[in-house]
Each structure stands twice: as C-alpha cells, then as structure tokens.
Amino acid sequence: MKAIVQTEEKNTASLELQDVPTPTLKPGEVLVEVKAAGVNRADLLQTQGNYPVPPGASEILGLECAGVIADPGDTDRQKGEEVACLLTGGGYAEFVAVPEGQLMPIPEGFSFVEAASIVEVACTVWSNIGMLAGLKEGQTFLVHGGAGGIGTFAVQMGKAMGAKVAVTTGSPEKLATCQQLGADILINYREEDFAEVLKNKVDVILDIIGAKYLGQNVKALAKDGHMVTIGLQGGVKGELNLGLLLAKRGTISATALRGRDDADKARIVAATIEAIWPMLADGRITPHIDHTLPLADAAKALKALEDGTVTGKLVLEV
C-alpha cells in the first residue's frame, strides 16, 4: 500500500508517499481502507521528534480517519461497512488496522472527510470536558485557541451543553469565527489579559497552552473550578500557586488520549458516540474544515498547521 513515510528525522518537510507493507491484523482488529485522514498538531510534534510513538503503535502518522472496512478480521463487523476510526497511529495511509473498540459510525449526513475531521477532537474534548471535568449547564467554559481544530469543536459543544462559552484567540478574524459558532465572551489575547476579564469566573477551562497560561488559568478559575491541559504550546514548567488553588478548591488535570490503553480508548469512544453523535446529527456541532489536501501533500498540511494560518481542521484525502 501507499503511506506517508518520514525520510529524515525531525524534518517535517521530508514526508513522502512511499510503498510500505499493508498492516497485518491482531486479534480484535479490523482493516480499514482509508478515505480521509484528519491532521492533528500531535502529528506535527511527532515529525519534529517531540511526540514519541507509544510502544506497539504504527510508526505512520495519523490519529483519526474515516473509510470502509476492507477486512473484518475475527470481529463480527461486515466488509464494506463505513466507519470513522480513532487511531493510535497509521492514518496517513491507504489502509490501517483498528481495534474494534475504536470504530465509530459515520455521523448522520457526514462525508468521509467531515467524519475524519471530528473523531480525535470529539473523543479528546468529550473525555476531558464531559467525562473528567463534568461541565454542566449554566457553567462558564473557557476555550483557549477557540478558532482551532479543537477550539471550534469545543465552543459548539459547550453551547450545546448549555454553558456560557469564553474564548481566547489571536486575531479579529478568528474571534469572528468563534462568535459565529456561538461563543459568548471573546478575548483577543494580544489585547487583553483573559485572567483579568474572567477572574474567579470560569468553572471549566480547556487549555492547550500549558506553562505560559498556568498562573492566569488558576486566577480565572471560579470556586470548584477545573482546568484541563491537553496541549503544551506555551511550555512545560510553570509556577503553581497552591494556596490560591486551595482557596478556590480548584483542580488541574493534564491528559493525552493517545497513550491510553485499548480498553480505556474503547470506553471513551463509546461515551463520545453516546454524548456527541446526536449533536453532530442535528447540527448543534458542525465540522469546520479549513481545506483538504491529497495524502501526498501531508508535509504541506503540517507546514500550514505550524504557520498558524489554519482555522478549523485540515483533512487529507486518500
């Protein structure tokens, strides 16, 4: 089969479409013919050598895809079934092996491209904001990077859950996107300190910045607030004021989806289908795709992500 292969270590530009062996199936896996593969920041980090591949996972990039079951292996699935897939790797390819617990139905009315754009973000955001932080109706929910792939999803999900949604982002255009998606409080981080605007007001924070925002996030938390860090774009080590956190009875979590074991992923996939798929079916959450590219242009896609010019998601078409 054809797949994207990195020919030079730490060089994102060195991605090439090459011939590689088609994956062999382990027990409980199905072989999926990939029609579309979502592009994630973790893919970029992996090409830069900053996101180690979990033991046993495919070395090929790609954490989500949509396609058709080509071989159901030892499962009860049917050949030809259309599926969306949460992957531990391997999506930038013509075929990928997927544990059955990571298969999802294509959301009602979605194309392969749209489905491939939503899997990783839906599982990531729901597992953190719904399952872990337990966002509730009427609470205030702060989304950093509101116009990005994660942000555009999280803003809509927050509104669908009845939360008041605040966003930070870096340009008037991106703020306008967030407003169209329903965000209630719009903060341009180049002009305002979100911690001042939202001091003691935020019940749940979805953070992709890490160290750089740690102090401000704790300041923004309300009583019993919960911040969840899922990205470290602003560095790893920061000062934590435990006294302030204690006065607020606050909680800080930091998580990643990829390193979870199959059982944990299956649990998250099932919960995400139950909570999020109805929101996709009735349009409360719509996919936001910046543009699609052919699989061979994977390097170009990651370059665009790195340049910060992307609003919503990039998807590779196979």
Added chain:
Amino acid sequence: MKAIVQTEEKNTASLELQDVPTPTLKPGEVLVEVKAAGVNRADLLQTQGNYPVPPGASEILGLECAGVIADPGDTDRQKGEEVACLLTGGGYAEFVAVPEGQLMPIPEGFSFVEAASIVEVACTVWSNIGMLAGLKEGQTFLVHGGAGGIGTFAVQMGKAMGAKVAVTTGSPEKLATCQQLGADILINYREEDFAEVLKNKVDVILDIIGAKYLGQNVKALAKDGHMVTIGLQGGVKGELNLGLLLAKRGTISATALRGRDDADKARIVAATIEAIWPMLADGRITPHIDHTLPLADAAKALKALEDGTVTGKLVLEV
C-alpha cells in the same frame, strides 16, 4: 457562656477563657452544649492570623465538637440528643450553634472525646480521598504526615478501603505508629526521598505539605494518579511540570472544608456518615488521641501542635 477568646492578634499564647454571649440560633440551626472539642492545625493558623474566618462564621476557634442538643431551634431534633458536629467555627466554647446538616450521630461505642476527635478529619479525608479522588481497592495511597491527626485516620481508612498505604513521617516512633495502623510502605522523609521510592507508583496522594512536595508528588504519581493538597505546611508556590503531569494523565486538586457553603457541607456530612461511620462502629478505624486538656488550656494545646510533638489528635474537654 465561657469560651476561648484571643486577646492579642497573631499571638497564640494570648488565648483566654472568658465570658461571652451564648450564640443565637438562625433558622435551621440547633444549639449544642459542647462536651468535647477537637483541636486542628487550622485553629493554630487562625490564631496566627493565617486562616481568615469565613464571612458569617463565629470568631471563636473550633471546627468540630461533640455534645448534647440544648435547644433544637426550629428543627425536628430533640433536646438532649447526643451529637457530633462539623463546625465552621465556635467549638472552643460551652455552647455552639450548628446547622442541622452538620450534625452527625455519635459513632457507636464512642465517647464525646473520641467523637469530637474524628468529625473534621473524617469529613476532610472522605470528601477528598473517597468523593474527589475516588480511591479504589488495590490502589496505592500515599499519606504525608502519617502519624498526625489526619494521617492516623487516613492510613486506617485506606486500609479499610483495601488500598496499599504508603506513609511519610519524620521519626522512627511515628513510623512505628503508622505500621501499627496498617501502613504497608514506611518512609522516613529525613532519610529517604519518597519520590524515588514511589516513582510512578502512587494512585492517590493526600498531601498536607504543598509547594515543597509538589515536584516530588508529581514524580510519585502513577498513570491517572490524583494528588489532593489539603495543607500548605511546606509553602504555597512551587514549580509544576505540566509535561510530566500530562504524560501521566495526572490530576492535582487543592481543597479546604471550612469555606464550603452549608449545602455542600451537608452533602459531605451525609456521605461521610454513610461511608465512614460503619468503619468506626466495627473498629476498622479507631480514634487516635494524643491527650486531652481542659478547655481553658487551649493555648497549651495549640503550642503542642506547633511543636510537632503530637501523635494523633488533641481534644479539649469542656
């Protein structure tokens, strides 16, 4: 009535037994004649000016007591009923006003002194370790200050819940106390680095140290581990490695019981009675009282706590 009054700001030694007005009851409160009042580190901090009294709470020290209902107010309680009480303040006195939701039965077979020694610690430890961190059978549970008032309770509760319990404390005598209570892993922090001994192994941490242990606690956390800080004896601000926390999918909470509103306290009191009172009734958790003193000796009690010579709890008898 007689109560302990602080005559000089920030001077713990200036506590004196004086005549003060008996509390008047608000709706939903009962008047309790105090027989015994537990002594807590928060009381010491309050005398030092480091623990502000929540708005509306009694200025008198004392976060827990046991006694007899002297006036049921507008509630359905009976005069003469023996109760243990979680207080927002006011326990170092002959009488205290208590919201009905903060009354607990005297645990089966317990004296007033024993009951007064267990209320605050039971509610604190259960709300954090049972309700918030969700400690489960078979998990590893680290208790800092294992021989203190909170520690002696937490070690026994951890064992009763089927956890493997690790403790840190500062002397062979205190370690021996922890061992008698059932602790499985004994660490003298003066001789060993607990983060090295327990690296990546601890599912739940009960922390009373704060900043000084933050880095080591994160190092000790296992995958999906949860540390809960309820004390800041080692300072307030520390460096947090969010990258390490993310790699472990870890969670850090910091909480305090006193500032919670009445509804929240009532919720915790009810859950604690359900989970912990059976463990007290059948002896899986026993009270550990260092010694008792008359109410008039409150200053002496807090001095002993400050000196770090106390194993288990101090209780004032009225």
